[in-house]
Amino acid sequence: MTDTQTARPAASLPAPLAALGAGLLFGLGLVISGMINPAKVLNFLDVAGSWDPSLAFVMGGALAVTAIGYRLVLPRGKPLFAERFALPAARQLDPRLIGGAALFGIGWGLAGFCPGPALSAAALGMAEVYIFLAAMLAGMAGWRWIVK
Amino acid sequence: MDAVTPFTPVSALVGGALIGLSAVWLMAANGRIAGISGIAGGALAPSIPDRLWRLMFVIGLIAAPLIVMLAAGPVAITIEAGPLTLIAAGLLVGIGTQMGSGCTSGHGVCGMSLLSPRSLVSVAVFMAAGAAAVFITRHLIG
Numbered sequence: 001m002t003d004t005q006t007a008r009p010a011a012s013l014p015a016p017l018a019a020l021g022a023g024l025l026f027g028l029g030l031v032i033s034g035m036i037n038p039a040k041v042l043n044f045l046d047v048a049g050s051w052d053p054s055l056a057f058v059m060g061g062a063l064a065v066t067a068i069g070y071r072l073v074l075p076r077g078k079p080l081f082a083e084r085f086a087l088p089a090a091r092q093l094d095p096r097l098i099g100g101a102a103l104f105g106i107g108w109g110l111a112g113f114c115p116g117p118a119l120s121a122a123a124l125g126m127a128e129v130y131i132f133l134a135a136m137l138a139g140m141a142g143w144r145w146i147v148k
Numbered sequence: 149m150d151a152v153t154p155f156t157p158v159s160a161l162v163g164g165a166l167i168g169l170s171a172v173w174l175m176a177a178n179g180r181i182a183g184i185s186g187i188a189g190g191a192l193a194p195s196i197p198d199r200l201w202r203l204m205f206v207i208g209l210i211a212a213p214l215i216v217m218l219a220a221g222p223v224a225i226t227i228e229a230g231p232l233t234l235i236a237a238g239l240l241v242g243i244g245t246q247m248g249s250g251c252t253s254g255h256g257v258c259g260m261s262l263l264s265p266r267s268l269v270s271v272a273v274f275m276a277a278g279a280a281a282v283f284i285t286r287h288l289i290g
Contacts, residue, residue: 100248
């Protein structure tokens with residue numbers, strides 16, 4: 001709306017469709033890996049109790065594919081449906097990074113949901129998921145509207 | 149009551165690889181980091197020119213379990229937290245991911261693949277904080 005550029009490649013149809021495909025793949029990965037289940041996440045974090053190391057294998061599989069894939073894709077110089085690769089420019093280890101990670105980690109450990117699995121779990125029709133999602137989206141929107 | 153879950157290394161690796169494929173595809177196609185908190189938080193931002201692809205990604209994320217349920221039967225999950233804990237956890241996850249610029253996907257998968265120092269620090273901190281929260285709720289006061 002505030003963007004005055006015309007014919008933005010990212011605003012045309014291929015980019016949103018590509019994002020839909022990426023979301024589907026990501027969601028399938030969350031379901032198949034078991035990451036969508038908060039009990040499995042909490043058991044990964046519960047090293048002193050009913051430890052389930054599965055999540056480390058999820059992370060391992062994802063990292064192996066992404067680390068190799070990025071090294072094949074990024075040297076191409078330009079994405080298929082956008083002007084450039086939008087890579088994060090920030091480098092400093094500031095209090096916001098560390099404080100934010102700490103708050104996120106506590107919330108993650110309290111319920112077993114991080115943002116991806118919580119959004120995917122909206123498909124399951126459980127009231128608990130909607131309670132968590134409402135609070136999470138309110139927290140996100142609050143930060144974006146008030147602090148940022 | 150802690151629900152015991154079985155160790156499932158094969159499905160974990162396969163699912164993880166699919167998450168990686170999604171991240172690589174989103175970078176190859178749109179030049180974007182597959183960070184869910186960045187995608188969702190951006191979609192909620194006051195004015196943003198590229199809301200559509202973000203919403204489409206989230207629609208895909210939610211559609212995936214529906215497709216699995218149609219093809220293979222119910223997807224069962226266990227939520228141990230009560231309503232007040234869920235609200236507190238949701239607020240912490242929402243605020244924390246925006247303040248810290250990422251979560252398990254953006255910092256965990258994408259940032260660590262790029263060997264970003266910020267992402268390595270973020271993952272170490274949120275893993276430690278998560279494990280501490282679980283230890284306190286399950287073993288100290290649970």
